Amino acid sequence: MMTMPATGFEQENLFSIMESLKYQDTKWRDGQTFCLVYDGGKEIAEVNKRAYNLFMSENGLNPSAFPSLKTMENEVVSIIAHHLGSTGDVCGTMTSGGTESILMACKAARDWGIQHKKIKGRPQILMPESAHPAFNKAAHYFGLDIVTIPMKAFRADIIAMRQAITEQTAMLVGSAPNYPFGVIDPISDIAQLAQEYNLWCHVDACIGGILLPFFRKLGQDVPLFDFTLPGVTSLSVDLHKYAYAAKGTSVILYKNNDFRRNQFFVATDWPGGIYASPSMTGTRPGGAIASAWAILHFLGEEGYLKLSQTIKQTTEEFVKRIDAIDGVTVVVPPEMSIIALSSDQFDIYQIGDEMGLRGWYMDRQQSPPSLHLTIMAGHAKSVDQFFRDLEAAILSVKTISRKLSNIKIQMKKTFMKSMPQGLVSKMIRNEGQAIRDNHGAIPKRTAAMYGMLSSIQSEGDLIELVLNIMDGIFTQKSTPISKATKDSDKFVERVADVS
Ligand SMILES: Cc1ncc(COP(=O)(O)O)c(C=O)c1O
Structure with missing residues (x-):
């Protein structure tokens, strides 16, 4: 078991340990990582750090103590609502990420379904197979049932969705786009179906909510997926993805206040006072709210459009060059910036291993087996190297x-x-x-x-x-990292051992 050090470390020593630990990590700064990090470049990182530091200790749980955070959060929500088709009534809150936004929407839909639709027993969520597991998590936490709808061309099959509706159904889900394949579900059909049956329609635009409207402005034919569709009840959109805010920033939006009230939590009989909390967490990091506000104002429309243009061109370049290579293929032509790379000739996981040995980090996907690529502006600089390595990886997989x-x-x-x-x-x-x-x-x-x-x-x-x-x-290793700190050589050995 690891114990707390008897005396504190020198700052110098402390930070050198942490810097060294970073060497084991995936090389996202070199444009070699295709998920987990949404890199907007050095200047954006600096703005995030400054904004986060300025509000690092402040707590968004109590808006009367920190009106600064209340103002910034409301402005962030309002900007994002406008970006996603609100003409005034759309409202929401910030959360810690896509998962929390989805958890909140599902909890709100559950309470609404029980109250307004008089659903007895476990309310159901109908969603395509490709929807994010955050919905399964919500079902697990909140006593809901998931009904999985098959896909047609990697998008929700709307006929199957209609057939699956029962008296228990509370919510229909579509993604814009889905994470595994990067294509958009037929959101306008799903929203219309929800209206027809008086159901809650949630759009998971966690990854696409910022980028898709900019792709539309750049001339791409993006189908309607937001509050411009009257049947959409709630929508999740992450700011720590394509808005480039610090990790821990997302927005959950509702058509109006009546729907949002189902999200809030109030405890009135606690000796500590009346406790009201808008989302899952109690304490709400001020740094995250500040970073989101800062980055939206730092980049503005112009900055986002410029980054989106690079992402769009880079994605097109990736698709074109994948198409030109014998043996690999995109699972489905992407509608945004996500590519699922597969192969009908080779084991794609072996190609993934070979790419991994060359420093590339891509998630392994199943059904069909594929490698996941979320394209960032930073990949523009690494595209040539990627294809040199991909050719080499394929050659290697071909060998005896x-x-x-x-x-x-x-x-x-x-x-x-x-x-x-x-x-x-x-x-x-x-x-x-x-x-x-x-x-x-x-x-x-x-x-x-x-x-x-x-x-x-x-x-x-x-x-x-x-x-x-x-x-x-999630188990402590037998040799604590800090034991080697007094002797830097040993520490380097230890890091090498870990990696
Ligand atoms: C479409 C979609 N929904 C939800 C999520 C979950 O977001 P988070 O990891 O921020 O909780 C993701 C994450 O990649 C996503 O792509």
């Missing part, structure tokens, strides 16, 4: 040794499929335990692991395996 390992994966998969389920479960538990004992360390080459995962037929086994990995990841 990789082919052999592919055969081994196939054999293992076939073997697992023919084994009795009890034995497979035991084997998976053992593998999971080994990963847990190794502190959740995931090997550099993961193709075999992803190949195996796809052949696990029991959902229970898969969940057990992932829970074991998570246990391992």
Whole structure:
């Protein structure tokens, strides 16, 4: 077990430890990372840091203590509402991210459904398979049922959605765009369906809410997806994605105050006083609110349009060059800046491994197996290197040794499929335990692991395996990083060991 140091560290020492730790991390500043970080460049980072520092200790929970934060939050919400088709009534709050915005919308829809539609039992959310797992999380937390709607051309199948509506249905969901494939669900059809059946329609524009209106201004034919559609009840849009604000910034919008009231929480009988909180968290970091306000005002329409233009051109360049390579393909032509890269000739996870060894970070996706690319303005500088490395990666996967390992994966998969389920479960538990004992360390080459995962037929086994990995990841390692600090050589060794 790790203990608190008996005496404090020198600042110099402290920051050198943390700087060194960063070396293990993915190289997003070089344009080699395709998710998790939305890099707008150095100047934007500086503005974020200054704004965050200025309000780092302030707490948005109590607006009467910090009217500054109340003003900034309301202005941020108002700017974003206007950006997304409000003519005046749309309102909302800031939250800590897309997940919290979605949790809030689902909780509000649940309470509205129970009160206004008199839904008995567990209210249902109808959503396409591609919708973000934040909705599953909301269902898990708030006692809702998810009904998954199949996709047609990687978008929600509206006919199937209509057929799935029951008396329990509270909410219909569409994404603009969805995260795995980067295409937009038929939002106007979904919103119309919601109106027809008096249902709550939520648009998940967490990743597209900022960028899509700018793509439209740049001449792209973007379908309507926001409050210009009368059937849209709520919409989530993240500012820590394509608005480039600090992490921990999102906005949840509602058609009007009546819908938003379902989000708020009030406790009246607490000895500590009447407690009112607008969203999931209690304390609300002032730095995040300040960063969002600052960056919207720093960039303005002009700044966002310029960045959006680079993103649009870079995405088009990526698609064009992928199309020109034999063996890889985009799963579906993107409608914004997200590409799912797959292959009908090679194991795409092996290509992912080869790219990983060359410094590229891309998420592995399933159904169909693909690599995820969210394009940023910063990728404009790394596009040539990406394609040089992609060609090299494909060549490498074509070689005998990789082919052999592919055969081994196939054999293992076939073997697992023919084994009795009890034995497979035991084997998976053992593998999971080994990963847990190794502190959740995931090997550099993961193709075999992803190949195996796809052949696990029991959902229970898969969940057990992932829970074991998570246990391992969130467990303290036997040698604390700080033990090596008195001796910098040892510390470098330790970092190398971790990476
Ligand atoms: C479409 C969509 N919805 C929701 C989320 C969840 O956002 P967060 O990770 O900020 O909670 C994401 C994240 O990538 C997303 O792309």
